[in-house]
Amino acid sequence: MTDYLLILVSTILVNNFVLVQFLGLCPFMGVSNKLETAIGMSAATTFVLTLASVCSYLVYTYLLVPLDLEYLRTISFIMVIAVVVGFTEMAMRKTSPLLYRVLGIFLPLITTNCAVLGVALLNIKRDNSFVESILYGFGAAVGFSLVMVLFAAMRERIAVADVPKPFQGSAISMITAGLMSLAFLGFTGLVSI
Amino acid sequence: MSSILIAVLLLATLAIIFGAILGFAAVRFKVEGNPIVDQIDNLLPQTQCGQCSYPGCKPYAEAIAAGESINKCPPGGESTIIALADLLGVEPEPLDAEHGAEKDVPMVAIIREDECIGCTKCIQACPIDAIMGAAKQMHTVITDECTGCDLCVEPCPVDCIDMVPIETTLQNWHWDKPENSVSTIEKILIKEVH
Numbered sequence: 583m584t585d586y587l588l589i590l591v592s593t594i595l596v597n598n599f600v601l602v603q604f605l606g607l608c609p610f611m612g613v614s615n616k617l618e619t620a621i622g623m624s625a626a627t628t629f630v631l632t633l634a635s636v637c638s639y640l641v642y643t644y645l646l647v648p649l650d651l652e653y654l655r656t657i658s659f660i661m662v663i664a665v666v667v668g669f670t671e672m673a674m675r676k677t678s679p680l681l682y683r684v685l686g687i688f689l690p691l692i693t694t695n696c697a698v699l700g701v702a703l704l705n706i707k708r709d710n711s712f713v714e715s716i717l718y719g720f721g722a723a724v725g726f727s728l729v730m731v732l733f734a735a736m737r738e739r740i741a742v743a744d745v746p747k748p749f750q751g752s753a754i755s756m757i758t759a760g761l762m763s764l765a766f767l768g769f770t771g772l773v774s775i
Numbered sequence: 776m777s778s779i780l781i782a783v784l785l786l787a788t789l790a791i792i793f794g795a796i797l798g799f800a801a802v803r804f805k806v807e808g809n810p811i812v813d814q815i816d817n818l819l820p821q822t823q824c825g826q827c828s829y830p831g832c833k834p835y836a837e838a839i840a841a842g843e844s845i846n847k848c849p850p851g852g853e854s855t856i857i858a859l860a861d862l863l864g865v866e867p868e869p870l871d872a873e874h875g876a877e878k879d880v881p882m883v884a885i886i887r888e889d890e891c892i893g894c895t896k897c898i899q900a901c902p903i904d905a906i907m908g909a910a911k912q913m914h915t916v917i918t919d920e921c922t923g924c925d926l927c928v929e930p931c932p933v934d935c936i937d938m939v940p941i942e943t944t945l946q947n948w949h950w951d952k953p954e955n956s957v958s959t960i961e962k963i964l965i966k967e968v969h
Contacts, residue, residue, distance in 0.1 A: 645789075651782050658789060665793040669800050676804035 586717050588773050593721030596772050599697045600729045601763040606697030610730060611755065613688070615741075620734030624727030626688040628720070630670065631698055634663045635719025638702035639712060652706075659702045667693045697726060733762060812840045818858045822850045823902040824924030826874050831902070839863075846871045850924060880940040882923035888913045890935035897927035897936060 599605045606627075613623045638659045646652055671689045675682045692698060701722045705715045736758055745754050816836035827847035829835040839845055845859040846868040853870065860867035886897070886906075893911040898904075905921045908914030916927075928936045941947065 641789075645785065649781055649785060650778070651785060654782060654786065657786065661789060661793055665796060668797050672797075672800040672804040675806055 586713070589714060589717045590721040590724075592773050593718060594725040594728060595766070595769040598725045598729060598766050598769075599700065599722045600726055601759075601766040603700070605700040606695050606726055609688075609691060609695060610726075610733065610759070611752075613691070614730060614734040614737055614755075617731065617734045617738055619688075620730045623688045623691070624723075624730045627692055627695065627697070627726055628723035630663075630667055630689070630692045631701055631723035631726070632716060632720045633670070634659075634666050634698050635701050635705055635715050635722075636712075637662045637666055639705055639710070639715040642706055643712075655703065655706060656699070659699055663698050663702070664693050697722065729762065729766075733759065736762075812836050814862060815839050815859065818851075818855060818862065819848060820851045820855060820922075822922035822924050824850055824922060824926055825902055826850070826924060826926075828874065844868065844871070847874045849874055850922065882925070882938045883918050883921045883941050884916045884923065884925065884927055885918075885937050885939050886914055886916055887935040887937065888915060890933055892933055894932060896930040896932065900927045900930045902926060 593599070597603060600607065600610050609623055609627070614620050638655075641658055641662055642652075642655055646654060646658065667689055671682075674689075701719050705718055708714075708718070710718055737755060740754055740758065749757065812833075813836075816833050819832040819836055821832050823831045825831065826849050827835045829838055835843070835848070839859065845863065845865065846856050848855050849870065853867075856870065857867050884906075891908075891913045893908060893913060895908065895910050895914070897914060898906045898908060902924065903920060903922060905917045906914055906927060907917060923938065923941075925938050928934075928938060
């Protein structure tokens with residue numbers, strides 16, 4: 583039980599995927615202009631990341647390992663992620679149009695989110711069990727959502743702040759992200775996993 | 776050799792399974808749009824001019840499907856109204872003058888460029904992005920793209936936009952359409968008799 587909790591704390595805070603491992607930076611910079619879209623993107627990513635880490639674990643353990651084809655993991659994970667995202671999008675569109683309107687436009691973006699592939703590959707690298715893989719994916723997604731929402735909230739305030747001219751626009755966003763990353767370095771050593 | 780074969784087979788099988796899943800999902804979770812909206816949309820002239828007070832042809836088509844009257848499209852004119860009445864099985868009505876009159880000849884917007892002050896207001900008004908220019912630079916209309924909806928005339932603060940009939944050139948000239956097919960045939964017959 584403690585192990586599982588440690589995995590969650592580790593992925594959310596200590597080894598945060600965006601600010602410490604620098605994965606999934608494109609949506610972090612691209613979709614964080616408004617808090618509302620950031621929340622939508624976070625929710626969609628959480629859903630896809632958890633599901634994708636489960637599916638890729640199953641494909642790896644029950645197909646690739648018995649056939650001695652571990653070297654095909656990257657390409658098969660990409661296929662798994664694309665299918666999971668595509669299927670989710672279609673199912674969501676039919677069953678819940680409201681949810682689709684909120685998350686729909688973000689789902690195709692997630693297919694190319696490197697954090698999703700990163701989690702699937704790191705699961706293999708760390709020899710995670712089935713439950714650990716789920717938690718690892720979920721924790722990574724929660725960590726992603728956390729910094730995404732924090733960053734979007736900051737950017738909304740920065741947008742109306744009196745920023746010196748040379749720092750306006752992307753520059754101040756980069757500096758903010760860097761400062762956030764420094765702040766998250768403070769969690770190093772909180773848990774060792 | 777066999778390991779490569781197994782690898783290829785595995786990837787192919789995976790691809791087929793995933794493709795089947797997606798194909799199944801596409802059929803199973805198919806979202807039916809309203810087919811009548813598409814049919815109405817096909818009949819509208821797609822000028823996206825907004826003279827019907829809807830933000831484009833598709834929204835107007837949706838409104839018609841929901842019961843809006845069919846006589847609010849000046850660019851389409853009488854022929855569109857008749858086609859819509861035919862499709863929907865209602866009586867054709869005369870064009871609603873509130874939304875503008877039908878033009879006899881196709882028009883195109885021309886900016887008098889020496890008078891243009893570069894305010895970009897017409898660029899924002901143009902529904903099809905047919906006006907080029909930048910702030911404090913002279914603007915001009917891409918004549919081939921202009922649908923002649925005259926939405927840009929109103930916002931111009933110096934009134935330097937004219938609606939002019941499209942000039943007949945060698946490229947766009949065509950024979951006059953027969954005014955009345957019976958009389959045309961009569962004329963031909965009379966000619967042949969003489």
